Amino acid sequence: MTTAGFDELIHAPTRLEIVSLLAAAQWADFKYIRDELGLSDSALSKQLSTLESAGYVEIRKQFVGKRPRTSASLSTAGRHAFEQHVAALQRILSRSQQDPGVGPAAEADRRTPVR
Amino acid sequence: MGGTPQSQPARIEPTGDEAKAALADIRRRQGQVIRAVLVPGWYWWVMAAGMVAIGAARDTGDPVVQIITIPLAALVMVVLTGAMIPAVRRRIQLHSATRPGARGAAAIFGLILLVDGAILGTAINVRPAGFPHPATIGTAAGAVVIVIAGPLVNGYLSRLMLARARQQRDDAPPAGAGA
Numbered sequence: 001m002t003t004a005g006f007d008e009l010i011h012a013p014t015r016l017e018i019v020s021l022l023a024a025a026q027w028a029d030f031k032y033i034r035d036e037l038g039l040s041d042s043a044l045s046k047q048l049s050t051l052e053s054a055g056y057v058e059i060r061k062q063f064v065g066k067r068p069r070t071s072a073s074l075s076t077a078g079r080h081a082f083e084q085h086v087a088a089l090q091r092i093l094s095r096s097q098q099d100p101g102v103g104p105a106a107e108a109d110r111r112t113p114v115r
Numbered sequence: 116m117g118g119t120p121q122s123q124p125a126r127i128e129p130t131g132d133e134a135k136a137a138l139a140d141i142r143r144r145q146g147q148v149i150r151a152v153l154v155p156g157w158y159w160w161v162m163a164a165g166m167v168a169i170g171a172a173r174d175t176g177d178p179v180v181q182i183i184t185i186p187l188a189a190l191v192m193v194v195l196t197g198a199m200i201p202a203v204r205r206r207i208q209l210h211s212a213t214r215p216g217a218r219g220a221a222a223i224f225g226l227i228l229l230v231d232g233a234i235l236g237t238a239i240n241v242r243p244a245g246f247p248h249p250a251t252i253g254t255a256a257g258a259v260v261i262v263i264a265g266p267l268v269n270g271y272l273s274r275l276m277l278a279r280a281r282q283q284r285d286d287a288p289p290a291g292a293g294a
Binding site for chain 1: 128129130131132134135137138140141144145147148149151205206207208209210211213276280283
């Protein structure tokens with residue numbers, strides 16, 4: 001049994017940072033996300049594409065004057081997945097604080113072949 | 116959960132410590148977004164300097180100084196305030212559920228009233244007492260208030276928005292089985 005709502009796609013460190021940033025925003029400029037997270041253009045593009053493929057992120061490209069501007073936002077599905085993921089993390093933390101040696105979390109740990 | 120664990124693909128679940136670190140990282144990143152939409156610390160000092168410049172120019176009684184200094188200082192304050200909003204909006208827009216709402220607006224309005232009250236209250240009281248430069252003293256009092264209270268309001272707005280972001284996360288309906 002794994003924790004309901006836990007999302008492995010979101011949990012990858014860089015993607016978790018991107019989604020966390022976007023969760024507080026209606027949308028964010030590509031350059032803002034890149035600079036805040038200290039990523040390269042290509043690294044951010046790759047992660048956003050992965051999230052977009054999963055239906056979690058919507059990419060918007062538009063021109064402001066002659067300059068292209070790319071922005072990203074969490075889709076409804078992405079926001080829901082993020083909220084569920086946070087709830088799952090809170091449950092894991094709560095369980096580990098209540099009883100670190102036994103219970104579903106430890107059971108899940110035992111069943112998890114890759115750490 | 117209905118399915119047998121053996122039939123399901125192996126999934127990675129974090130430990131309690133990893134979940135704690137991930138949650139801290141989420142809070143930190145959301146705090147970054149909130150700080151990005153708040154005015155920077157130097158903004159309050161520029162506003163304070165602008166106010167004192169206007170007060171000092173008023174006290175000189177020199178029309179040339181007043182004609183140059185007062186509109187210039189007012190222009191700097193208005194342009195700076197006006198330019199910050201679109202500059203932030205080009206980079207990021209806060210989610211509606213995270214915005215500070217009526218309580219945030221009340222805090223900003225309260226700060227304006229406090230600063231205006233400090234300026235007028237001080238200037239009106241020092242003038243009959245025979246102090247020289249009442250406008251400078253009044254605006255200096257307003258400047259002290261804005262330099263102290265401005266960052267406090269910023270901190271309040273930041274806490275308010277973080278609380279709203281946390282509430283938004285906590286209000287999430289429970290996940291369905293097998294998610």
